[in-house]
Amino acid sequence: MKGTVTVDEALCKGCGLCTGVCPKGLLALSTRFSTRGYHPVELVDPDDLCTGCELCSVICPEAAFTVFRERAAA
Amino acid sequence: MTVPTLTPRLTPVVSYPEALAPTPTHYCPGCTHGIAHRLVAEVIDELGIREDTIGVASVGCSVFAYNYFAVDFAQAPHGRAPALATGIKRTSPDKLVFTYQGDGDLASIGSAEILHAAARGENITVVFLNNAIYGMTGGQMAPTTLPGQRTTSSPAGRDPATQGYPLRMSELLAQVDGAAYVARRSLHDVANIRRAKKALRKAFEVQQQGLGFAMVELLSSCPTNWGLSAQDSLEYIRDVMVPAYPLGEFKVPETEGREAR
């Protein structure tokens, strides 16, 4: 795993903009509802393809993403 | 859904900006106001000026900007943010002062205030969101509405014969000697958002160096009043607005010889 992201469901409004920019197509709107009544976006990355490239966080209007990257082995 | 196991070697590289208040915004899903807010907050964090910055909210969808920034904020009558910012900056010259305004606020009712703030070379930074419509009041024509564009007050499409032509504020204000930095960027895709952030940072740095008036116009979306999805709205900016509102830096500070005020 070189990277990953978390989504703050209290902020995500399910606008879907991030799903269009993820180079690996790892983001999709869920079918369930968040407490705010939106379909929050979810990371679907069973094969650990996420590299933490940040594109999703750049397009997100809600600053809902936290992006992680693996530090080089010490 | 993948719940990432945050192994210790995974370090956060992007996290919630400190200058952004933790309050969820009221903006419509996909509205680029949210992106602009985040960029301004990131710039404030990177310049380390959160505790020395005073914002001035205008009247429009972003009227509640004071709830969304972890920064001292005033809220101006419609169109008057540059005047409040003048009053604040002139009496707090060591503070960073910025206004956050929409196109109805800046290009219509506030057109005199923005012109004269620039003409006076006020040392303030103006963040100007141009989405070619009045959002908060439900989608009326703005001075930046494009010819043929339908709004609730140009139902047959804006007809220049009776409703005039769009105002290109960046080109106009770049003519003013007091303007030190004027740029127009867009928020319709990742590459442009990054350029927008660079322009915003420059606009704050121009203020820090006391070089005069700085403004960044950001082409923005209004999914609800455009009647488009969030994604289609960004394409509308790319395909329709960018041709009408060319992107670029229309004025940059003379690098040499311009001593700070």
Place this chain on the structure above:
Amino acid sequence: MARALLKGNVAFAEAAVRAGCEAYFGYPITPQTEALEHMAKRMPELGRAFVQAESEVAAINMVYGAATAGVRVMTSSSSPGVSLMMEGLSYIAGTRVPAVLVDVMRGGPGLGNIAPAQSDYAQMVRGGPHGDMKMIVLAPATVQELIDLTVEAFDLAERYRCITVVLADGSLGQMMEPAELPPMRTPRAADERPAWALTGARGREPHALTSIYLDPEQEEAYNLELQATYRAIEAAEVRYVEERLEGARIAVVAFGTAGRLSLTAIDAARAEGIEVGLFRPVSLYPFPEERLRQLAERVDALLVVEMNAGQMIDDVRRVTRERVPIRFYGRTGGVVPMPEEVLEAIRGLHAELVREEAVA
């Protein structure tokens, strides 16, 4: 401080400077532009803020901005310009930040003329800015009072976090007469600004100074807070001047210049044996209601003299419930009544009283 021959507009501007005014934002409009010109020279000299704005709309909003930053700030203008400031004044009251406005009234309505008038009484005292709000309104009758009330205006604005208006007229602004300026008071240092001010959220939570309360319940709570300050102002800040009222049967009620010129007529009438005196409200808000009510019980008639078509008279009627006959003499449109005209009105009222006594 020695007395000097001072022009009204220059006097109040310099008084503000000496009261520690840190920012002045104005716009040229006769008959008060000399104040702007004085500030254009003095404020930069002292390293303080001065901007000639692009309009009175911009000027009052620059005042609003500086007020949110917690500095002593003022503007001055005249009738049409003050009309343009109404929205900004309402926002300032809606945010409870202190500000001072000197309004040098002129003939109206519309462009009117540049002659002295008092026809904006109702605008400033009862109406003007939108919303349930009041402004303290002080009416000078001399250049000395113009100076003193301008200095007091800053203290009152800060004490009650409200707008204080010094309501003069063109004659006061333009006339020169001997007066004494206060000593120079150094403005507050930047770090001594009020705790609520916008100074950058260093070591504290960010402040938001706004007049928005979307929830009507909260807006009402804010309004009740405003109303409480107005009750406090009404209880503590009434100002008036009484002249020659001992044993008077007629009281002339007049403010500012109208009060001043009436005094000349009063003395002439007293020389003819007419027992008449002057009641001159100085604070138009808070209006001297209690004192006027008492006066109405001691005299047989009131003569209201104004340089307008009759505005303060509505308050005089309301307050006294017309317990005694109330007559009015006024000139409008910028015409300044001569003392002889007021003397005629006093004689007329006196004759009316005498006739009634004869009949009774």
